[in-house]
Amino acid sequence: MSPRKSVAETQHTRQRIVERSLAIASVEGLEGLTIGRLANELGMSKAGVLGHFGTKVSLQLAVVDAAATAFTEEVPRRVGDVRPGLPYLRAVCEAWVSYLERRSLPGGCFFTAAAAEFDGRSGPVHDAVTALNALWQRDLRVHVRRAVTAGDLPSDTDPDQLVYELMGVMLALNHFLQLQHDEAAPARARRAFRRLLGT
Amino acid sequence: MSPRKSVAETQHTRQRIVERSLAIASVEGLEGLTIGRLANELGMSKAGVLGHFGTKVSLQLAVVDAAATAFTEEVPRRVGDVRPGLPYLRAVCEAWVSYLERRSLPGGCFFTAAAAEFDGRSGPVHDAVTALNALWQRDLRVHVRRAVTAGDLPSDTDPDQLVYELMGVMLALNHFLQLQHDEAAPARARRAFRRLLGT
DNA sequence: CCTACCGATCGGTAGG
DNA sequence: CCTACCGATCGGTAGG
Numbered sequence: 001m002s003p004r005k006s007v008a009e010t011q012h013t014r015q016r017i018v019e020r021s022l023a024i025a026s027v028e029g030l031e032g033l034t035i036g037r038l039a040n041e042l043g044m045s046k047a048g049v050l051g052h053f054g055t056k057v058s059l060q061l062a063v064v065d066a067a068a069t070a071f072t073e074e075v076p077r078r079v080g081d082v083r084p085g086l087p088y089l090r091a092v093c094e095a096w097v098s099y100l101e102r103r104s105l106p107g108g109c110f111f112t113a114a115a116a117e118f119d120g121r122s123g124p125v126h127d128a129v130t131a132l133n134a135l136w137q138r139d140l141r142v143h144v145r146r147a148v149t150a151g152d153l154p155s156d157t158d159p160d161q162l163v164y165e166l167m168g169v170m171l172a173l174n175h176f177l178q179l180q181h182d183e184a185a186p187a188r189a190r191r192a193f194r195r196l197l198g199t
Numbered sequence: 200m201s202p203r204k205s206v207a208e209t210q211h212t213r214q215r216i217v218e219r220s221l222a223i224a225s226v227e228g229l230e231g232l233t234i235g236r237l238a239n240e241l242g243m244s245k246a247g248v249l250g251h252f253g254t255k256v257s258l259q260l261a262v263v264d265a266a267a268t269a270f271t272e273e274v275p276r277r278v279g280d281v282r283p284g285l286p287y288l289r290a291v292c293e294a295w296v297s298y299l300e301r302r303s304l305p306g307g308c309f310f311t312a313a314a315a316e317f318d319g320r321s322g323p324v325h326d327a328v329t330a331l332n333a334l335w336q337r338d339l340r341v342h343v344r345r346a347v348t349a350g351d352l353p354s355d356t357d358p359d360q361l362v363y364e365l366m367g368v369m370l371a372l373n374h375f376l377q378l379q380h381d382e383a384a385p386a387r388a389r390r391a392f393r394r395l396l397g398t
Numbered sequence: 399c400c401t402a403c404c405g406a407t408c409g410g411t412a413g414g
Numbered sequence: 415c416c417t418a419c420c421g422a423t424c425g426g427t428a429g430g
Contacts, residue, residue, distance in 0.1 A: 026319070035424080044400090046425085047401080048400070055426080106319065115378050116315035116316070116377075117228065121226070129378075133379070160383070164371055167374065168391065172367035172370055176363065176366075178318035179314050179318040188359065188364075192363065192364050234409065235409090243415080244415075244417075245410085246410085246412095247415050250415070255408095255409060
């Protein structure tokens, strides 16, 4: 029998599970993630892993949550103190390119992969992924609007159209980097962003 | 014991299996496809299904092949007899938008989904998906070059850059349509293509 | 956090 | 194309 663990130790174990899950899921997908593999790689029993979450869906939701936190730390938070509107847009797009260049996760952008995996399914995981995707696009749209108001983007700019095109450049970067290992892709993404957001 | 089937009947059954597999895989992914589910939905035994392919990987490859054939029929073949270069590019981009608008597959573009699913894996399925993706981009690039040569696109056009941006618009259309059911997305895609390829 | 176990399902095979 | 079956693994539970 294992000795009783402190709350801190329990939370640390939980964090280890989630981190490993995130790395596995970025390659195999959230459905390809299995309790047995997780237990094996962490040197634990399946029951020990599952005890922290109850069900696989709860584990998946914890992984989505951790991915959102990591993404926030690695992209928007790295933008630094730049003004809202166009300066923010340019900085956050550059932060996105840099995030994928750094290869923080072996499978590239977790949310791009999760969006493709769950877009045809239903349930809490789909809903969580969709909600976070919406948040990200809302953030972009807010700053596009401010840029237009400030006169930094043409007054006839359609914010939804620009968000659509920015998203396209981002999705393409993940695609070219992950599927084709195209090392020229980051430069192409930067050039495309420059064309959309001015020099 | 079932009566002996003719070659034609055997091929018909095989085709039924592949078609159903394609519909399932476009939603659940090629890994989420299972022999048991397939057998159940087709009213066959698992052995009856698997007998046509031998292994699950062979079935997956047959599905990729069928998806490629269907894609060719539904996109490049619908372009009609338009001149190579810029006219072809405009027509094939419009055919792509129309293809996704028609919702031929419940999960959207099969290759976009398969690319995201297999970009971190290795093996014959990954290789097949990657090769078809490369073919598609090569086709686009060939016509971009011709358009430049013909003087229909600026002489300083970087073909790989334009292919990258065209791919971004395509990936974004699938993303907005599948994940967000955004019915305005096709119009945004058309507008983005127009901006990239002239009015 | 463990051992021991559950029914269901996985891909695949033998034999006809 | 079927029945019958294989070992492995799935998510999850009981009980401690």
